Amino acid sequence: MPPSRRPLGAAPRTAKAAAAATTTGTVVAAYRRHWAVLRDDGALVACVLKGRGATIAAGDRVQVASGDGGGVIEHVLPRRNLVYRSDAHRAKLVAANVTLVVGVVAPDLAIDLELLDRWSVAAEAEGCAFVVCANKSDDPAFAGFLPRLAPWQRLGYGVIAMSAKHDASLLRARLLGEHAVLVGQSGVGKSTIVNALVPAAGARVGEVSQALGSGRHTTTESTLHRLPDDPSGGWIVDSPGMTQFALAHLEPSAIPAAFVDLRPWLGRCRFRDCRHDREPGCAVQEAVARGDVARHRVALMRTLVAQSEAARRPGR
Ligand SMILES: Nc1nc2c(ncn2[C@@H]2O[C@H](COP(=O)(O)OP(=O)(O)OP(=O)(O)O)[C@@H](O)[C@H]2O)c(=O)[nH]1
Ligand SMILES: [Mg+2]
Ligand SMILES: [Zn+2]
Numbered sequence: 001m002p003p004s005r006r007p008l009g010a011a012p013r014t015a016k017a018a019a020a021a022t023t024t025g026t027v028v029a030a031y032r033r034h035w036a037v038l039r040d041d042g043a044l045v046a047c048v049l050k051g052r053g054a055t056i057a058a059g060d061r062v063q064v065a066s067g068d069g070g071g072v073i074e075h076v077l078p079r080r081n082l083v084y085r086s087d088a089h090r091a092k093l094v095a096a097n098v099t100l101v102v103g104v105v106a107p108d109l110a111i112d113l114e115l116l117d118r119w120s121v122a123a124e125a126e127g128c129a130f131v132v133c134a135n136k137s138d139d140p141a142f143a144g145f146l147p148r149l150a151p152w153q154r155l156g157y158g159v160i161a162m163s164a165k166h167d168a169s170l171l172r173a174r175l176l177g178e179h180a181v182l183v184g185q186s187g188v189g190k191s192t193i194v195n196a197l198v199p200a201a202g203a204r205v206g207e208v209s210q211a212l213g214s215g216r217h218t219t220t221e222s223t224l225h226r227l228p229d230d231p232s233g234g235w236i237v238d239s240p241g242m243t244q245f246a247l248a249h250l251e252p253s254a255i256p257a258a259f260v261d262l263r264p265w266l267g268r269c270r271f272r273d274c275r276h277d278r279e280p281g282c283a284v285q286e287a288v289a290r291g292d293v294a295r296h297r298v299a300l301m302r303t304l305v306a307q308s309e310a311a312r313r314p315g316r
Contacts, residue, residue, distance in 0.1 A: 022074065026235070027060040028224040030093070037064055037071060038226070047071040057082060057093035058224040058237050059179060081126040083181060085239075086246040094222055095181045095237040100129045102171070104184030104193065106136040107145035111185065116152055117300055118245040119183050124258040125250050131158040133171055133182075135189040138163040151294070155260055164189045168196035177232035181222075186241025194238045198225040201238075247304050248311035255305050256284075261293050262301065277302065 025039035035047045035056055047064055049056065050072050056062070061077040083094040083101065101123035105111050116132060123130035132152050136142060142161075149159050160170050171193065182190040194201050227234040247255075256262050256276070262284055270281025276298060278285075287293040 022063060022065045024077070025062055025064050025071075026224065027056055027058050027062055027096075029058055029221055030056055031221065035062075035073060037062060037073070038224075039064060039071075045071040047073045049073045050075075055082070055093065057096040058222045059095040059097045059181075059235070061097065081128065083122060083126050083128070084247075084249050085122065085183065085242060086244075086248060091246075091249055092242075094183065094239050095179075095224070098126065098128050098179050098181050098237075100131065100175070100178040100180040102131055102133050102175075102180055102182050104133045104135055104182055104188045104190050105149070106134070106184075106188040107139050107141040108136060109185060109187055111188075112243070113148065114300065115185070115245055116149075117297065118247060118304075120152070120155070120157060120260075121250075121255070121258040121300075121304065122245070122247060124260060125247075125254055129178075131160060131174060133184075133193070134159055134161045135164055135193065137161050138166060164192040164196045168193055172197055172227070175227060175234055175236060176230050177234050179235055181237040181239060183239055183245075184241060185243055188241070190238050190241070194225055194236060197236060198228060200228070201225045246307065248307050250304065250308055252305045252308045252312070255308060256301055259297055259301050261297060262287075265293070275302070275305075 023039050023041060025037040025045070027035050028038050028044070029036040033048065035049070037045050037047045039045060045064065047070055048067070054076055056073065056076055060079060063074045063077065064071040065074050079096045081098060082096045083098045084091055085094050086092060101119055103116050103119040105113075105116070120130040132149055134142070134146055134149055146161055153159050158174065160174060162168060162170050175197070182193060184190050222237050222239045224235050224237045227236060250258070256266055265283040265287050268283035269276065269279065271279055274282050274284075276282050276284040284293065284298060288295050288298055
């Protein structure tokens with residue numbers, strides 16, 4: 001939808017009009033070289049970027065000038081964080097200014113539960129809360145699936161069991177006032193959840209594509225939706241499904257503290273630069289030996305640190 005236009009080249013008549021030509025807004029979707037921005041006055045405008053090279057993701061706050069038939073992003077306002085995800089081939093921005101990461105899983109798919117660890121680490125590293133959404137509670141396999149999520153509950157993360165097809169109110173209550181992103185493998189129901197929470201979302205779901213005869217319908221870009229009737233301005237980002245979630249972009253030194261269960265032991269090892277492997281006096285390995293920390297969590301931490309260091313090595 002284009003913003004109100006004035007004839008090309010005509011100067012704004014008053015100082016007030018000049019001020020009105022620039023407004024702030026929130027990026028709702030990012031495409032290759034253009035962005036959909038929801039201006040604070042409620043208008044949705046297609047924008048291009050002034051200059052080049054800026055990183056812009058859904059959730060970014062931007063200063064937008066009215067242009068001919070659209071808008072121009074003049075600059076990106078300072079952001080509190082930027083949630084990334086990556087696979088073996090490339091990194092992808094998920095969203096900016098996030099307060100809550102929602103990891104969605106479902107019983108009917110071969111779910112790689114290590115992804116829950118990776119999502120929670122991504123959330124902790126960006127200063128976000130993390131919650132697990134166990135979707136498709138109407139599926140017969142759900143009763144056998146839910147107990148598998150107990151380890152994340154023990155780490156202190158909430159687990160919300162629900163069926164997006166029937167009732168998303170438990171999740172909605174958790175989302176109020178949050179700037180949330182849904183992450184999860186393809187087909188777990190992220191777009192169905194967004195449709196249940198935001199009736200006007202028009203988020204694309206499997207049924208749509210079936211109706212169109214094109215088989216599965218997969219989300220290809222992150223898209224932000226404002227939660228209706230949330231006076232505190234909550235929003236939710238639907239993101240494309242991914243089977244891998246590499247975190248090579250995280251600072252190696254920041255990774256151990258992103259594991260909530262390791263935090264109490266960090267800084268207590270005999271060596272200040274302890275890698276928590278086989279060093280004598282390693283408080284983390286001692287916690288593993290006592291059964292206070294799961295061995296696979298430390299193994300994942302060390303894998304992520306090694307990958308992050310490898311990605312920073314010169315000549316790569
Ligand atoms: N039984 C059941 N099916 C569901 C539920 N939620 C979603 N589905 C179905 O699961 C399939 C995938 O749903 P989507 O919402 O497209 O999944 P998605 O996570 O957005 O997938 P991608 O966009 O590929 O990442 C569709 O056929 C939905 O109808 C649920 O609560 N119960
Ligand atoms: Mg989807
Ligand atoms: Zn150690």
